[in-house]
Amino acid sequence: MEYLEFELPIKELEDQLQKCRIIGEESEVDVTETCSQIEKKLKATQKDLYKNLTPWQRVQLSRHPDRPYTLDYINAICGDSFLELHGDRSFKDDKAMIGGLGKIGDQSFMFIGQQKGYNTKTRQYRNFGMANPEGYRKALRLMKSAEKFGIPVVTLLDTPGAYPGLEAEERGQGEAIARNILEMTRLEVPIITVVIGEGASGGALGIGVGDVVLMLENTWYSVISPESCSSILWRSWEYKEQAAESLKLTANDMKKLKLVDGIIKEPLGGAHRDREKTFATVSSSIMNSFEDLKNLSPKDLVAKRMDKYANMGVYKG
CATH class of the missing domain: 4.10.860 (DNA Excision Repair, Uvrb; Chain A)
Structure with a gap:
């Protein structure tokens, strides 16, 4: 430990x-x-x-090396029923973005999420959980397939951001994320989103538009990481703790601002302290959310989702 x-x-x-x-x-x-x-x-x-815990300490917990990642959740929740699907049918298969079909009980879901590595070799293989444009296009392909067959979508967010490299920009990183946001707002199947670690910038939002958005207790969700915010405002990483406080990025802050719908309680000390309990809690939270959404018609589902995001950031003085 x-x-x-x-x-x-x-x-x-x-x-x-x-x-x-x-x-x-x-x-x-x-x-x-x-x-x-x-x-x-x-x-x-x-x-x-x-x-x-301070906001910065929660950021540190969200990055804990023992913390479970996307495939840990999927394998624990779905068992042998998970079938991973690959490729965006255009460029290549992005290893930082994983997705496929799996079951919770008798209910099928399309699972999509960012995957980080456990050591130097796997971190390089997974590109540190930072997806390229082909990763977001793969995610969209899987979502559209799920829509075609009436299968609900579950997205698991855990990324320090979309890959910022030159080649990613050349292949249309911004367009790929924007396209996903647009398509997800009008997808005609339920979308349940769970922030399981870091939820940074458009990299997270590219698969983060959901009917129900949940955050694990020791995670964060923000337009920018505390370190990057500190380096822009103070030209130094030394003020990352102050930046984390100001960004209002914790689960409690996001819930108060009505940007997420619920907080999933973690075991004392974090998700890594009792993995099995965490997996069971996340699984039941997904199913409870699905129960609330499954009887809505596609038209009502989309209308409700559009209203939800249109009302974000609207304040009456």
Whole structure:
């Protein structure tokens, strides 16, 4: 288990608890009371620490190297029923954007999401979760296929942004994202979006237009990352914590601003602390959202979705 800098007090207590148990196992000394005291202190420290997280600390948790990624969720939720589909039928298959058909129970869904890597080799293979234009075009192809067969769409957002390279711009990165946003607003099947990690810029929004948009508790969703915002405003990354506070990018902030529809509770310490519980919670949240949408006609579904996004940012003075 890796620990972030602000989690070091928890690491120290967990190390103490482990040593205490080892002493008890290797000797005849009764350490039950000592272990119990450390456990109580550990639980109190965890509750106090994770109850008062700053926006920057939530950003750090969303990037935790042990945090589950898109394929982890899909494989856990769908099991052997997931069939990955490849290619945009125009240029190539983008490994940063994955998609395919899967089932939750007896209900089929088209799953689409950004996939990051676990080590240097897989991060390069997945391009650090940053999709090229062909990734967004693949996503759109899969969405249109789902629409044709009346299959609801689930998108999982976890990206530091769309790939900013020269070749991506040459192949129409901006147009690909804009096209997806346009087509998703009028897709005639339910779209359920879940932010499972980083939701940065148009890279996330390119598959993020949903009838229901949910955020896991320790994720963020914003037009720009705190580091990039800091480098633009202060010409330095040193003010990233201040930028994270000002951007109002946490799940609670987004819910208050009515930009997302719900927050999915995470286990204490983050999704990586209890993966199975997180997978089960996300699965039930997807199904609950689908139950609310499945009886709407395609016309009502599109009209409701269009109204939802048209009303964002409208304030009465």
